[in-house]
Amino acid sequence: MTPIETEIELEKLHAAAFAWALACCGRRREEAEDVLQTTYLKILDGRARFAGRSSFRTFVFGVIQRTAAENRRKGASPFLLFGTGREREKSSEEAGSSGPEERLALATALARLSKRQREVLELVFSFGLTVEEAAATLSLSAGSARVHYARGKKRLASLLGEGARG
């Protein structure tokens, strides 16, 4: 893939990549933009090379996830996938057609899952990846990803169900 082709492919994926970067950065917009910039630079200057073993989207999502993890390790923020309550609130205000209570319940329920469960569920439900693709993105074995997916989905359904009942 030439640099021009790579740039075109990145542009096609840009919106989804930003949404995934937000999910990886605890929904902090500035941090997500920073991670995305670093990701694009890594891919365009060849520090992250697409070997063609997976889809280009899986590869880009993987680089985003690793870059966000590196940023966290450098001490950018102690928070993981979900930021402060204020940020969650802000994000939910911007959301689509579901009601504010429903969005808040989703954010709260997702925050109660483990990081891996949350990541796998986001990739599968939000971005339409298969569990195997999610496993490749997160550098997990397919078996582990399936366990995270099943347990996370069960817990999320239960947490959201409780919320809906109460």
Added chain:
Amino acid sequence: MKRELPDSDIARLLEERRLSDEASAPAFQVLLTRARARSLSAPAARRSGRRLLAAAAMTIALFVAVVLLRRSPAVREPGLPAAVATLAEWKSPTDSLLHTPGAELLAETPVLVSRVPEAAAAAPGR
């Protein structure tokens, strides 16, 4: 029995959130331009950081050298080389162990009372 939200509802909620996140994404070209500008300015920033670090290290080294040179030398006997004076002042760290109880008895030769006449009388062949 606990009520669980169906998969379709979870998928709907998460997809709605993704769509809203995607809609708020900054323009690709803007982000890329910023990234490239940052990559160009980063080596310069690293270089100036290294220069600053080198200057700080040199200042510290200079300060230490000045302090060492200005320290007052030890009082020595005039005319003696420095090494000799140092050796004369040296004391072993275990020097105190040599001061044992009764050491003063060994410091001088004991004086024995002479009983020579008795000894001569007792000698055989007299």
